Structure formats: C-alpha cells, structure tokens
Amino acid sequence: MIYLPIAEMPVSVLLVLLVSGTVGFVSGLVGVGGGFIMTPALMFLGIPPPVAVATGASQIAATSFSGIMTQTRRKAVDWRMGMLLSTGGIAGSGSGVWLFERLLRLGQLELIISLLYLVLLASVGALMLAEGLAVMRGRALPTVVILKRPIRTIAHRLPFRMRFPRSGLYISVLPPLGLGFIVGALAAVMGIGGGFILIPAMIYLLRMPTNVVVGTSLFQVLIVSSLVVILQSTATQTVDLVLAAILMLGGVIGAQFGARMGAGLRSEHIRALLGALLVAASLKFLWDVTIPPRELYVLGGGLW
Amino acid sequence: MVRRALIALALMALAGSAAAQTPDGAQDLPAAVAEERITVSSDYRGSYITVFGVNPDRRARGEIVVVVRGPNESVTVMRKRRAFGLLVNGDPVRFSEAPSFFALLSNAELRDITTPQLIHRYQLDPAASAQLETAVPDADPSAYRAALVRLRRTQGLYQSYSGPPTLEDRSGLTVYPGGLFRAVVRLPANAPIAEYVADAYVFREGRLISSQRIPIGFARVGIEGFIHNLAMSASLFYGLFVVMIALGAGWLAAFLFRRA
Numbered sequence: 001m002i003y004l005p006i007a008e009m010p011v012s013v014l015l016v017l018l019v020s021g022t023v024g025f026v027s028g029l030v031g032v033g034g035g036f037i038m039t040p041a042l043m044f045l046g047i048p049p050p051v052a053v054a055t056g057a058s059q060i061a062a063t064s065f066s067g068i069m070t071q072t073r074r075k076a077v078d079w080r081m082g083m084l085l086s087t088g089g090i091a092g093s094g095s096g097v098w099l100f101e102r103l104l105r106l107g108q109l110e111l112i113i114s115l116l117y118l119v120l121l122a123s124v125g126a127l128m129l130a131e132g133l134a135v136m137r138g139r140a141l142p143t144v145v146i147l148k149r150p151i152r153t154i155a156h157r158l159p160f161r162m163r164f165p166r167s168g169l170y171i172s173v174l175p176p177l178g179l180g181f182i183v184g185a186l187a188a189v190m191g192i193g194g195g196f197i198l199i200p201a202m203i204y205l206l207r208m209p210t211n212v213v214v215g216t217s218l219f220q221v222l223i224v225s226s227l228v229v230i231l232q233s234t235a236t237q238t239v240d241l242v243l244a245a246i247l248m249l250g251g252v253i254g255a256q257f258g259a260r261m262g263a264g265l266r267s268e269h270i271r272a273l274l275g276a277l278l279v280a281a282s283l284k285f286l287w288d289v290t291i292p293p294r295e296l297y298v299l300g301g302g303l304w
Numbered sequence: 305m306v307r308r309a310l311i312a313l314a315l316m317a318l319a320g321s322a323a324a325q326t327p328d329g330a331q332d333l334p335a336a337v338a339e340e341r342i343t344v345s346s347d348y349r350g351s352y353i354t355v356f357g358v359n360p361d362r363r364a365r366g367e368i369v370v371v372v373r374g375p376n377e378s379v380t381v382m383r384k385r386r387a388f389g390l391l392v393n394g395d396p397v398r399f400s401e402a403p404s405f406f407a408l409l410s411n412a413e414l415r416d417i418t419t420p421q422l423i424h425r426y427q428l429d430p431a432a433s434a435q436l437e438t439a440v441p442d443a444d445p446s447a448y449r450a451a452l453v454r455l456r457r458t459q460g461l462y463q464s465y466s467g468p469p470t471l472e473d474r475s476g477l478t479v480y481p482g483g484l485f486r487a488v489v490r491l492p493a494n495a496p497i498a499e500y501v502a503d504a505y506v507f508r509e510g511r512l513i514s515s516q517r518i519p520i521g522f523a524r525v526g527i528e529g530f531i532h533n534l535a536m537s538a539s540l541f542y543g544l545f546v547v548m549i550a551l552g553a554g555w556l557a558a559f560l561f562r563r564a
Contacts, residue, residue, distance in 0.1 A: 001349060002346050002347070003346050003348040003493070005524075005528050005529075005531040005532040005535070006531075006532065006535055008493075008496075008497065009493055009494060010348065010349045010350075058547070058549075059550070061550035061554070062551070062553040062554040063554065064554070065551045065554030065555060065558075066553075066555070066557045066558040067554075067558075069555065070558060106396075107380055107393055108392075108393055111393055115390070226547045226550070229547050230540065230547060233540070233542050233543030233546065234539045234540050234543060237536060237539055239535070239542070239543065241542070241545075241546055241549070242531065244546055244549070244550070245549065248549075248550060248553040249553075252553060252554070252557040253557075255557075288391075289390045289391050290390060291391075293384070295454075295455070295458075296384050296451075297381055297382065297384070297452075297454075298381070298382050298384065298393055299381060299382075299452070299455050
C-alpha cells in the first residue's frame with residue numbers, strides 16, 4: 001500500500017501495477033494507445049475520475065514518446081502535418097481543460113466523463129468485435145491499402161491550402177487544425193491519447209499515406225498529452241506523480257511484452273475479445289447513467 | 305502507572321497552552337490529545353485520534369461528550385433525476401459550513417445527556433452548522449440535509465459512538481473510575497488533511513458545566529509531503545517535472561527494449 005499525495009487515498013501498488021501492466025500488454029498486443037482503457041480501469045479501482053483523467057495523460061506522454069523514437073528512426077513522421085495537428089491540439093486541450101475545470105466545479109464532470117466513455121467504448125468495442133468476427137469467419141475486410149488515395153475529399157477543396165511533401169499532399173490547413181482541436185479537447189476531458197480517432201481520420205479525411213500516419217499521430221498525441229499534464233497541474237492540481245510513476249512502469253513494460261507476443265499471434269481473436277471487453281465496460285457506464293441507484297443523492301462541488 | 309503518567313503529561317501540556325476558543329461554558333476541563341500532530345507519509349492509511357481528560361467534578365458526576373471536527377466547508381448535495389432517459393445530477397443544493405469530518409463520542413445517548421437546543425447550540429450534530437445557501441427546488445431541505453449526513457456517514461466521515469469501544473471497533477469513549485475518560489476515533493484515509501479540533505464537554509443534568517478545545521494538526525512528511533507541496537505551491541514546475549519524468553520513462557523504455 002502507498003498513499004497517493006494528490007488523490008489523497010491509499011492504493012495497493014501491486015494492484016495498480018497489475019492493472020497498468022495488463023492494459024499496457026493489451027495495448028501492445030492490439031496496437032492501440034491504451035489511454036481509453038487505462039482511464040476507466042483506474043476509475044473502476046476507485047481513483048477519483050479527475051485524478052484518473054489528468055494522471056492518465058502523463059502515462060500517454062510516456063508511451064507516445066517511446067513510440068515516436070522508434071518512428072523517427074524509420075523517418076515515418078510528417079513533421080509539418082504533425083505541427084499543424086498539434087497547433088489545433090494545443091487550442092483543443094486548452095479548451096478541454098477549461099471545460100474540465102468548469103464541469104468539476106459544477107459537479108457534472110463525472111456524468112460527462114461517464115457519458116463520453118459510454119459512447120466511446122461502445123462504438124470502438126463494437127467496431128473491433130465486428131472486425132475481429134468478420135476476419136475470423138474468413139471475410140477479408142476492405143482495408144485502407146486498397147483505397148485509391150488521390151480521391152479528393154473536403155480537405156482538398158477548402159481554402160488555405162498547403163503542401164505536405166512528406167505525405168505528398170496539397171490540402172487545406174483547416175481540416176488538420178480542426179481534427180487536432182477535437183482530439184485535443186477529448187484528450188483533456190477523457191484522459192485519452194486519441195490515436196484511434198486521429199489515425200482513421202488522417203487516412204480517410206486527409207488521405208495521408210499509411211506509413212506516416214502512426215508516427216505523425218504519435219507526435220500530436222505527445223504534444224497534447226504533455227500539455228494536458230501541465231495544464232491540469234496548474235488548473236486543477238489533479239496530476240498525481242506517484243500514481244503516474246506506477247502507471248508508467250506497468251504500462252511501458254506491459255506494452256513491450258504485449259508487442260512481442262502480438263507479433264506471433266493471430267490478432268483477430270484478440271481484437272474480437274478486446275472489443276467484447278470494451279462493450280462490457282461500456283455497459284457498466286450505461287448502468288451508471290440509466291439505472292436509478294438506491295442512493296439518489298450525491299455529494300458534489302469539487303468533492304471527490 | 306502509564307495512565308497516571310499520561311494524565312500528568314496531559315495536565316502539563318494544558319498548563320502551557322493558551323485557552324482556545326470554545327463555543328461556550330467554562331473552559332476548565334483538563335483534557336489533551338495523544339498526538340497533537342498527525343504525520344502523513346507515503347504509508348499513511350488513516351489514523352486514530354485519542355482524546356483523554358478528567359471530569360473536574362470530585363465525585364465524577366455528569367456525562368462526557370467528545371467531538372472531533374474537521375474544518376467546515378461548503379458542500380453541494382445533488383439529487384439524481386432523469387433527463388432524456390439518462391440519470392443526471394440535478395438540483396444542486398448548497399450548504400455552507402458543513403463539517404468535513406465529524407465524530408461524536410459520548411458515554412450515553414446524546415438525547416439522554418442534553419436538550420435539542422443545547423445540541424444545536426454546541427453543534428453536537430453534524431448538520432447543526434450546515435446552513436442552507438440555495439433555495440431547494442422541489443423537495444424539503446431536510447431531505448437534502450439528511451442525505452448529506454447519510455452520505456458522509458457511509459464515507460466514514462461522520463461517526464457517532466455512545467459507549468466504550470468493542471472488540472471489533474477501537475472507536476468509542478471509556479470512562480474510568482476516578483473521572484478519567486478516553487475517547488478514541490478512527491480517522492479514515494479519505495478524511496481531509498487539514499486542521500482539526502477536538503472538543504471535550506462535561507454535561508450534568510442537561511447543562512454544560514465544563515469544556516475544553518484542543519487543536520489537532522497534520523504534517524505531511526517525507527516524499528509525500530514534498531510532492532504535495534510542490535503540486536500545490538509550484539504547480540507549473542510540478543507539471544513540467546511530471547512531463548520530464550514521462551519523457552524520461554518513454555526514452556528509457558525505447559532504449560532498453562531496443563537492445564533486448
């Protein structure tokens with residue numbers, strides 16, 4: 001047991017290590033960031049949601065930095081696009097932290113976090129489950145590889161166009177800025193990295209080549225999550241260094257083992273299983289916001 | 305022997321301390337706490353507060369009441385209601401001056417010791433000081449007040465004991481022959497870390513005859529205290545520090561596992 005200085009509660013170090021290690025393992029196995037599993041897992045452990053969200057961001061910063069070092073070596077980062085996404089992300093996370101603080105003061109933060117997670121986990125879980133099951137039944141899904149890239153999207157028609165040599169694009173700067181903003185705001189409120197929103201949007205909306213998508217999204221996630229940590233530290237004082245350290249340790253080690261094991265495994269089974277797990281977790285959030293509890297009253301107003 | 309030494313120590317401590325502000329009554333009750341400062345370190349898992357004193361009445365007549373209070377703060381109580389099929393926290397009702405921690409220890413039921421008027425006056429009830437700040441939308445305020453006490457009770461922040469400790473629970477108030485009394489209360493780990501006060505009262509025939517107030521402080525020590533102070537007083541630096549640690553951890557992981 002260790003007393004968390006900011007959450008102001010004792011937790012079992014082994015339990016948190018186990019949970020963060022498992023989440024890291026799963027994210028390494030499936031190739032997702034893991035923030036959207038880690039934060040609800042912390043909440044289930046009894047960590048106050050504001051602390052879970054703000055502290056989760058520091059773990060995301062660690063994982064994304066670790067990832068970006070690998071990607072830079074492969075020259076798989078479009079820095080110009082990354083800067084643009086990050087600019088949007090900085091504005092978005094600033095707004096997100098502001099909203100977070102407002103909601104915390106109003107006593108509605110936990111409700112909003114629950115609702116956002118309900119939607120997020122249910123949709124991502126259902127997609128993963130469907131994808132995994134479809135592949136298991138032997139139907140190949142239309143993957144991004146066979147998409148013809150030169151298709152013009154809204155990104156090609158809007159004004160303020162700019163050249164992105166690394167991605168081979170000539171598109172408007174508005175969609176990357178807007179995308180960065182939305183993901184940054186979600187990152188601040190939900191404690192997620194947002195890679196699983198960024199990556200599909202970069203492929204389908206911005207038509208970026210798949211080989212630079214992961215590295216570039218990691219760059220945006222790194223900038224945004226680092227900023228969220230600093231902003232939450234100053235605005236709400238909800239970043240717990242001790243909890244963050246345990247999460248980083250467990251998450252990083254778990255992710256490495258997961259990535260290694262994932263290389264030799266058929267991923268569709270794992271994807272389907274994780275999808276089912278996420279749907280089940282979303283049911284818990286659904287339960288919280290729809291089934292009247294025996295105690296109808298709650299204490300609020302910065303009291304967590 | 306030990307007990308007598310403790311009493312002597314307590315009396316000596318009292319002689320030195322200036323008379324604290326008490327609600328009312330003669331402040332001549334000899335009383336003290338076992339620890340005037342509770343230390344919070346990284347292995348903190350809650351604590352016990354022990355208050356002891358001596359009934360000044362020579363024949364030890366009267367009843368003893370000990371109250372341990374955390375600082376008052378404002379708190380909102382919300383009632384879940386349905387909106388668009390979802391349960392939302394609606395109708396926030398704000399109370400000012402609700403104790404953040406409240407433990408009542410007595411050697412008999414409080415209602416047998418004194419009158420409701422005095423219970424209210426000396427704030428021997430956790431809800432006594434809580435003032436309603438906002439208008440209650442639909443229901444009566446007593447439902448919200450009761451909910452406040454009930455929720456805090458389930459969190460272990462409001463407690464009451466009317467007798468000596470049992471085998472399972474160390475909390476309670478024991479009166480020894482000769483007028484010595486000792487009150488022990490469990491301070492759970494979720495109780496706020498702030499300045500507390502312990503009030504000891506002696507009632508006889510419903511009237512307060514003697515009381516004493518003893519302050520209890522907290523000290524965050526070691527790494528735990530360092531981190532907390534840094535986060536609260538130098539939050540920008542703290543945030544940058546956490547980010548540096550995160551980047552360091554990420555770099556270390558990339559480095560270590562590339563070699564492996």
